[in-house]
Amino acid sequence: MNKNDLVADVARTANLSKTDATKAVESVFDSITKSLSKGNEVRLVGFGTFTVAKRAASEGRNPRTGEKIQIPATKQPKFKAGKALKDAVN
Incomplete structure (x- = not known):
C-alpha cells in the first residue's frame, strides 16, 4: 500500500472526499513529523x-x-x- 492507496482507503471507509482524506492523511503525517522533530515521542x-x-x-x-x-x-x-x-x- 502506498500513500495514494491509503488516501483512497481512508476516503472510502470514512465516507470522505479524496480531497478531505488527503488533507487528513497529510495532517497526521505532518503532526507526527513535527512532534518527532522537537524530540518528542x-x-x-x-x-x-x-x-x-x-x-x-x-x-x-x-x-x-x-x-x-x-x-x-x-x-x-x-x-x-x-x-x-x-x-x-x-
Missing part, C-alpha cells in the same frame, strides 16, 4: 510508538579508496509496533 495506543533515536558519530571507511572518514552523529526516526497491531498481523 508519538504514542498511539494499540498501534505503536514513534521515537527519535540518536546515533553517535563514528569512523568509517570509503569503500572505493579505503580512506578513513568521519560519519557525523544523526537522529533516526524509529517505530515500534504495539500489541494490537502485532496481534492483527499475526
